[in-house]
Amino acid sequence: MSARDAGCRDGDVEWFFDVVSPFAYLQLEQLAACLDPGRVRCHPVVLGVLLEHWGTRGPAEVPRKRVQTYRSALARSQATGVPLRFPPAHPFNPLPLLRLAVAAQARFDAVRQILRFVWRDGGDASDPQQWQSLARQLGLPDAAERVGSEAVKSGLRGSTAGALARGVFGVPTLVVRGEYFWGEDATEMALRTLAQGTAWLHADEWARALDLPVGVSRRA
Structure with a gap:
């Protein structure tokens, strides 16, 4: 069942993302194909903070997993028909772009433009000219000042803390x-x-998976 075949009935959807993830870009483009953007509430979060909190490592921190992650992103790009072009380097510092999303009130269209800048166009936010071009597209000519404000920084911290x-x-x-x-x-x-609602997630083997006992756990 594709995104277009899922029905996409009205309903509020919350979406947590970090611009450092190619899969966030791929998913948002699929959501844009079938959902009313006004129904999607975007929450920018700092993935590094989430990983540190839960004691996990990002895929790019494990050499072979890093390669597999990039190949998987390209495979999903081909499967979904969503064009993907890698930025000049990855991982990169996502904070300026995440704060830019906060400055743009995390609107669906603004978040989509930021993700497209990185993952469709292969953009580099550390390049002053590219940054200014993106800021103009978002209608934020004063973006540099906004992303440096305590209000925007606090907004991103609060969004990340709320996700945790x-x-x-x-x-x-x-x-x-x-x-x-x-x-x-x-x-x-x-x-x-x-x-369809949530009933199917709580029936048959789906229900059993929710309460499946832990057979063995790794020692700390």
């Missing part, structure tokens, strides 16, 4: 009808839940 308080551990994460879906590969499950 709700148990968000990675990006992208969709919240639909109170259910959490992590990863671009969970897009179809999220859209199915939006269209």
